[in-house]
Amino acid sequence: MKKILFFFCFSLLFIGNNAKAQLAQNDSTFVYVNGEGTFIRLGKGEGTVINLLSTLQSGAQFGRIDSLSKKTNNTRMSINLARIALTATNARHKVSAGFVTDFTGTSPILEGWIGFDVHKRVKLVLGQKQTQTNNRLAMADERYAQTMAQSLAGKSSDGILYGGLMHNFVGATREGGLFVETNFNIHQMRIYPSLSVTTGEGQNFFTSQPSKQGFKYGGRLDIMPLGDFTKNNAFIGHDLYREAKPKLVVGVAASYNQKASSPIGSETGLITGIFDNSGVATLADYRKLVADFAFKSNGFALVGEYVVSTVNGKDLFTNAAATSQFTPEVASTYYNLGSAYNLQSSYVFKSGWAVDGRYAIIKPEFGVTGSKIVDQKWATFGVNKFLKNNALRIGINTNYIEINSPVAKTKKWINNFAVQILL
Template identity: 35%
Template sequence: MKKIAIYIALIFFCTIDAQKKKTENTANFELGSGLNFSFEDNNYRFTIGGFLQPAYTYSKITDKKGTNELNVQRAYFSLGGKAVKEKISFFIQTDFSLSQPLLDAWLAYHPTENISITAGQKRTPLNNKEMNINESQFQFTERSLLSTSLTNTGREFGLFADGRFQLGSFGIIPQLAMTSGDGRNSFGSNSRDTDRGGLKYGARLDLYPLGFFSEGNEEAIADLLHEPNLRIAAGAAASYNKGVSSPVGEGHGDFSLYDAGQKLKYPDYRKFYADLLLKYKGFSLLGEYANANATALDGIYTNQTATDLLRPQQISSYLVLGDAYNVQLGYVTLNGWAADLRYSRISPEFKDFENSVMKDVSAYTLGLTKYIKGNNLKIQAAVSSLQYTGDINELKADLVFQIVF
C-alpha cells in the first residue's frame, strides 16, 4: 500500500507541474490582420494574409478610341512569422496577378527592439516615401508618376539594416541596403540567366522633429487616424548602382553595351530622393523630388565590334535619366470619406534628345475614397489627366475595390 500511495503522489505532483508548464496556443482571424496563430504564450507567431484589388480602368488618348479594362489589379498572398525568444522573423509575399509572382522572401534578425538586419528579397528603402508605402495603403488608386517612372515594384535582393530611435520627442529612422542591383528575382529563370553588373549600395534617413506618427498611421500617406498634433517626416535617400542593364536598375539584360575589348560593360546608375510628409487632424501633404543620373560612361560602345562609341546624350535612350516632382494633398473625414489632389511631373535630363526613355510628362489626379474599415476595406475612384509633348493628352479613370484579409 505504501508503494501505491507513493506512486499516486508522484503522478499527482507531476500532473500539477505539467499543468504549470502548459502553454497557451491561440488562433484568430480579423479583417486586415489575417489568420493569426500563436504558440507557447505568444512566443511564436504565424500569420496568413493577403489582399485583392479588383479594378476597372478607362483610358482615352487624343485622337484615339477609348479603352475599357476590367481586371484584378493585385492579388497578394502572404505568410509571416516571428520567434520572439530567438529574435528572428520571416515574411513571404506573392502577387498572383504577375507572371513572376514572388515579391518578398526574407529572414530578419532583431538584436534589439529598435534594430533589424534582413537578408533576402524585399522592398528596398532606397526610393521615395510613396514607394516605401505598401500596395494596400495607397492614397490614390495607383502610385504617382514619379514612382512609376523611376521604379518597378521596388523589390530587390540583398542585405538590409534599419533602426528606429527616439531622442526625447525627436524620432530618427536610418536604413542601409546592399543589393544585387538587378531588382527582384535578380538571378533569372535559369542557371544561364545570371546577374549582370555589380552591387547597389545606398541609405535612407527619415527624421521626425515633432515625434513619430501615431501607431498605425505611419504605414500610409493619408492621415487616417487624425493626428491631434502636427507631425512631420522629412526624408532623403541615395543609391549607387554599379553597372546596370535595365532602364531603372530593377532588372538585367534589357540592353547590352561593350568595351573596346568586346566585353560587356555597363554604366553606373545613381538616384537621389528627398521628401516631406505632414499630417494634422485628417489633412496630409506630401512633397517629393527625385533625380536619376548615369556615370562611368567613358569607353562604352553600343555594338560588340566596338565600332560605335556611345554618343553624348545617347545613354538616355537606355536609362531613365532626369528629374521628377510629386505633390499630393488630401483630407480624410472622421466618417471615412477622403478627397485627394495630386500633381506630378517628370522631366528628361536631355530635353532635346528625342529617343530618351524618360519623356516630358505632367499629370493631375483627383481622387475620392471611402474607407469602410481603414485601408482594409475601401473603395477608391480617381481621374487623371496626363499631358505629353506634342499636345497629346490622356484621360484616365480608375475604380478600385480593396479587401485585405
C-alpha cells in the same frame, strides 16, 4: 520557386519550433482583426506571433488617348491585387520572416525574407522585400496606396498608382539582397537609418545572377522631429490613422547600381550595345537620389517627393571599335535619366470618407529623340470610402496625363473604379 518555398519553410520551422506544445497552452490565441488579418499567438513565454492577411482588389478602368489628332477610347476590367501575406516573429529567438504571394503578376512570389534582431535596435534582413531607396510612396504597400489602380507584381504598368514616379524611375518596388535597419531617439526626435546591398535587378533574387554585373548599394535616412507615426502611417498617402498630434517626417535616399542592365535597374539583360575602350561589352552605372517629406494631423496629409537619376561611366562607347562616344545625351536613350516632382494632399473624415489630389512633373535630363524620359504632367483627383478599419475600401479616381515628346504630344484621361477587401 522550389528555392523560395524551401527558404521560407525553413524560416517558419525555426520560428515555430515549439508550436505543437504551445497550441496546447491556455495562453495561445487565434484572433481576427478587421483590416489587419488573423493573428495567431503561440504562448506568452515563447513570443511567437503569426499574421495572415489576404487582399483582393477588383477594378474597372475607362480611358481616352488623344495623340496625333487621333482619339482612342479603351475600357477594361481586372483584378488589381490578389495577394496572401504571411509574417511571423519570435521574440525569444529574435527572428522574423515574411512571405507575400501575388497572383496578378508574372511571378507568384512578391516577397520572401528572413530577419534577425542582431541588437535591440538593429535588424538584419536577407531576401526579397520592399526596398528603401525609392520615393516614399513607392515604399508604401500597394494595399494602402492613395490611388487604386492596376499594377503588376509590385510594378505599375501605366504609372497611375504612383503618379508617374514609379513608371519612370522605380520599376520594381521589391529587391533582393541584404538589408540593415535601425532606429533610435534623440529626445523626442525619432530617426530611422537603413542600408542595403542588393542585386540591382529588382525582383530577381531567387534566380541565377549574371556574373559580370555589380551590386546596387543604397541607403535611406528618415527623421521624425515630432515623434513616431502610428504604425506604417509615414509611408501612406492618406492619414489613415488620423494622427492625434501633428507628425512630420523628412527623408533622403540614394542608390548606386553598378553595371545596370535595364533602364531603371530593375530587370536583367535589357540593355546592350555599350562597350569599353577595348571593345568589350559592358554597362554604365545607374544612380538615383530621392528627397521626400510627409506631414499628417487629424486626417490631413501633405506629401512631397523629388527624384533625380543619372548615369556614371568613363570611356564608354556605342560600338566595339570604340569610335562612337557614349555621351550623356546618348545615355538618355539607354537609361531613364531625368527628374520628377510630386506633391499631393488628402483628408480623411471621421466617417471614413477621403478626398485627395495630386500633381506631378517629370522632366528628362536631355530632351533628345529617343530619350527614355519625356516631359510629362500628371494630375489626379480621387474619392475613397474606408469601412471596417480599412477592411473594405471603395474608391474612384480620375487622372489627366500630358506627354510632350520630341515627335508628338499626347493627352490621356484615365479613370479608375475599384473595390478592395482585406481579410
